[in-house]
Amino acid sequence: MIAAWLATWASLASGATCTVYSTGDSSSGTTLRNCLLNANPGDTITFGTQFPAGTVTNITLSSALPDIVAAGLVVDGDDRVGIVCAAAMTTGNGLTVVANDVQILDLEVRDCPADGLRVTGINVVVSG
Numbered sequence: 001m002i003a004a005w006l007a008t009w010a011s012l013a014s015g016a017t018c019t020v021y022s023t024g025d026s027s028s029g030t031t032l033r034n035c036l037l038n039a040n041p042g043d044t045i046t047f048g049t050q051f052p053a054g055t056v057t058n059i060t061l062s063s064a065l066p067d068i069v070a071a072g073l074v075v076d077g078d079d080r081v082g083i084v085c086a087a088a089m090t091t092g093n094g095l096t097v098v099a100n101d102v103q104i105l106d107l108e109v110r111d112c113p114a115d116g117l118r119v120t121g122i123n124v125v126v127s128g
Contacts, residue, residue, distance in 0.1 A: 015042030039070040064092035077107030087111035
């Protein structure tokens, strides 16, 4: 049983990295929305130089981000990213985690009409 769990965890932890370089909210390019749409189990989402250290740079949403459905995904905001739901966004959560074993690190989510962050997956870590 333990060997099977370790093999599963190892496969989840060996994914690709998608780096967000844009503060835009489209489903193309190097946006958070696009990285979430294309995430696979075990991938990591990080934030590039457009999100400088020592300050929070906002991504303003016009609609809820896609649900996180990739098990083992890591979204590492590194204390530099804020997700803000725009006034035009009248329903929905900012970010919803339905997959298991996900980590949301150092990411600020605010001003959303429902939950900023909604978690229904198990073994989900939210810190920062």
